[in-house]
Amino acid sequence: MTFFLETLIGGLLAGTLYSLVAIGFVLIYKASGVFNFAQGAMLLFAALTFVSLQEQGVPFVLALLLTSVVMAIGALIIERAVLRPLVNRSQITLFMATLGLSFIIEGLAQGLMGAQVRALDLGIDDVPLFFGEIMVSQFDLVAAATAALLVIVLALLFNHTRIGVSLRAVADDTRAALSIGINLNRIWQIVWAVAGVVGLVAGLLWGARQGVQFSLSLVVLKALPVLIIGGFTSIGGAIVGGLIVGAAENLAEAYIGPLIGGGITPWFAYFLALIFLYIRPAGLFGERTIERV
Amino acid sequence: MNSQTHCAAAPVELLAVQDIEVIYDGAILAVAGVSLRVGQGGIVALLGANGAGKSTTLKAISGLVRADRAQVSRGAIRFLGVDTAGVAPNELARRGIVHVLEGRHVFAHLSIEENLRSGGFLRNPGRRELERDLERIYAWFPRLKTKRKTQAGLTSGGEQQMLAIGRALMTRPKLVLLDEPSMGLAPILVEEIFEIVAQLNAREGVSFLVAEQNLNVALRHAGYAYILENGRVVGEGEAHEDIQHFYLGGRSA
Numbered sequence: 001m002t003f004f005l006e007t008l009i010g011g012l013l014a015g016t017l018y019s020l021v022a023i024g025f026v027l028i029y030k031a032s033g034v035f036n037f038a039q040g041a042m043l044l045f046a047a048l049t050f051v052s053l054q055e056q057g058v059p060f061v062l063a064l065l066l067t068s069v070v071m072a073i074g075a076l077i078i079e080r081a082v083l084r085p086l087v088n089r090s091q092i093t094l095f096m097a098t099l100g101l102s103f104i105i106e107g108l109a110q111g112l113m114g115a116q117v118r119a120l121d122l123g124i125d126d127v128p129l130f131f132g133e134i135m136v137s138q139f140d141l142v143a144a145a146t147a148a149l150l151v152i153v154l155a156l157l158f159n160h161t162r163i164g165v166s167l168r169a170v171a172d173d174t175r176a177a178l179s180i181g182i183n184l185n186r187i188w189q190i191v192w193a194v195a196g197v198v199g200l201v202a203g204l205l206w207g208a209r210q211g212v213q214f215s216l217s218l219v220v221l222k223a224l225p226v227l228i229i230g231g232f233t234s235i236g237g238a239i240v241g242g243l244i245v246g247a248a249e250n251l252a253e254a255y256i257g258p259l260i261g262g263g264i265t266p267w268f269a270y271f272l273a274l275i276f277l278y279i280r281p282a283g284l285f286g287e288r289t290i291e292r293v
Numbered sequence: 294m295n296s297q298t299h300c301a302a303a304p305v306e307l308l309a310v311q312d313i314e315v316i317y318d319g320a321i322l323a324v325a326g327v328s329l330r331v332g333q334g335g336i337v338a339l340l341g342a343n344g345a346g347k348s349t350t351l352k353a354i355s356g357l358v359r360a361d362r363a364q365v366s367r368g369a370i371r372f373l374g375v376d377t378a379g380v381a382p383n384e385l386a387r388r389g390i391v392h393v394l395e396g397r398h399v400f401a402h403l404s405i406e407e408n409l410r411s412g413g414f415l416r417n418p419g420r421r422e423l424e425r426d427l428e429r430i431y432a433w434f435p436r437l438k439t440k441r442k443t444q445a446g447l448t449s450g451g452e453q454q455m456l457a458i459g460r461a462l463m464t465r466p467k468l469v470l471l472d473e474p475s476m477g478l479a480p481i482l483v484e485e486i487f488e489i490v491a492q493l494n495a496r497e498g499v500s501f502l503v504a505e506q507n508l509n510v511a512l513r514h515a516g517y518a519y520i521l522e523n524g525r526v527v528g529e530g531e532a533h534e535d536i537q538h539f540y541l542g543g544r545s546a
Binding site: 088162165166168169171172173174175176177178179180181182183184 | 355357359360361362381382383385386387391392393394398399400401402403407408410411412414415457460461463464
């Protein structure tokens with residue numbers, strides 16, 4: 001039982017990191033209908049910027065702020081140079097654009113800041129903590145708490161600010177939002193900037209785990225099953241999807257792994273996503289269309 | 294009977310559409326040669342069957358055509374004497390044109406109150422000013438107030454239409470483009486909504502350009518009307534007499 005709980009909790013905590021990456025996707029998908037393949041590259045860019053600043057001796061909080069500003073400026077440029085010219089084009093066009101964008105951002109990040117693996121120290125001790133019999137990683141706990149805090153901030157932003165309500169309005173009905181004078185371009189800029197900051201947080205936590213390097217941008221691929229399970233249009237879905245994937249991966253590795261020789265973690269999430277596609281293609285929390293005429 | 298004809302002589306006309314042509318996807322002609330005028334404080338009806346070009350005409354005026362990959366390829370639209378070519382929809386809303394789309398288009402996942410508020414953000418009002426505007430809308434549509442926390446997508450068709458109009462009014466418009474407000478609603482609700490439109494017009498001086506298939510109710514409340522067929526204006530006149538003649542006697546006004 002202790003082993004089961006430990007595996008489960010470890011998985012759930014690791015899952016919050018998946019959730020964090022997935023939230024970045026959901027934000028942009030909801031507001032502009034784009035599956036932003038460049039989210040992973042943005043994450044890498046943010047983490048690299050932060051590390052580079054820290055290496056220059058910039059203190060933690062200042063580096064965090066500066067990187068956020070850099071991500072916001074990046075959002076402005078992306079909106080102006082990529083989204084606005086392609087407005088009203090088909091989804092696949094926009095998807096291809098973000099695919100191209102991801103290579104540009106990755107190239108830019110590595111060109112400016114180098115391709116070698118950088119260690120990122122957030123100053124969190126990775127010592128095991130014991131709750132009764134159960135061992136939990138302190139780093140995982142801090143990471144999960146950070147993710148939770150970010151989600152609370154986002155929820156407050158969405159529900160209690162004018163910008164948040166406008167964002168949700170655009171997500172619901174772009175045309176109606178235009179008709180009452182909501183400035184779509186500004187909303188996109190804000191959403192991409194927020195997604196950039198979410199990417200920064202996710203990038204730092206992932207980066208502290210596995211080092212800041214090119215492969216960080218591949219977390220996009222890990223976010224896909226999370227989104228399929230949770231639904232592309234729901235932040236709640238992204239959270240739950242991440243937790244499910246994290247927990248399922250850990251449990252499968254521990255219990256099914258020994259039976260088939262291990263190595264389950266890399267593919268189990270996709271297997272799970274496939275099952276969800278069969279039985280619940282919109283995901284657990286995918287937008288249920290409200291229709292009543 | 295109404296001030297329409299006098300307004301035509303007023304120094305600046307609210308809206309003047311001159312011989313516009315609208316093309317979808319660079320090829321399909323939806324509107325070919327529509328001209329119409331809305332005077333300050335008028336209610337003008339745009340009548341015609343499905344596909345006659347009513348919605349496209351309204352979208353050309355509000356600038357939303359471009360969201361449909363269409364464009365005004367000929368003619369001119371002047372709002373308060375200023376050519377609106379190339380002006381973005383949100384800027385047009387700021388200048389006073391608001392469009393209530395066909396099929397309501399409320400923000401389904403937002404509450405009624407959030408829907409209304411979203412219309413008010415445009416002018417960046419203070420908190421108190423926004424509350425005042427909200428109360429003003431609730432005074433016009435008391436039914437919305439009783440359901441203010443309800444998700445808009447879960448309310449009835451009539452309530453959604455009222456919400457769409459109320460949300461538009463939150464922008465403090467000079468001209469409301471109202472597309473098919475009667476669609477899918479019971480006659481008694483249609484009557485109620487047109488009654489409120491007439492009151493808004495009379496008491497707050499808001500002008501309306503209403504696209505309708507329901508001639509009867511539209512003609513009863515409008516001062517002037519245009520008839521659209523196949524993307525062209527085929528008749529126009531005082532709503533009460535000329536247009537009814539047009540339909541009954543086939544005489545072009």
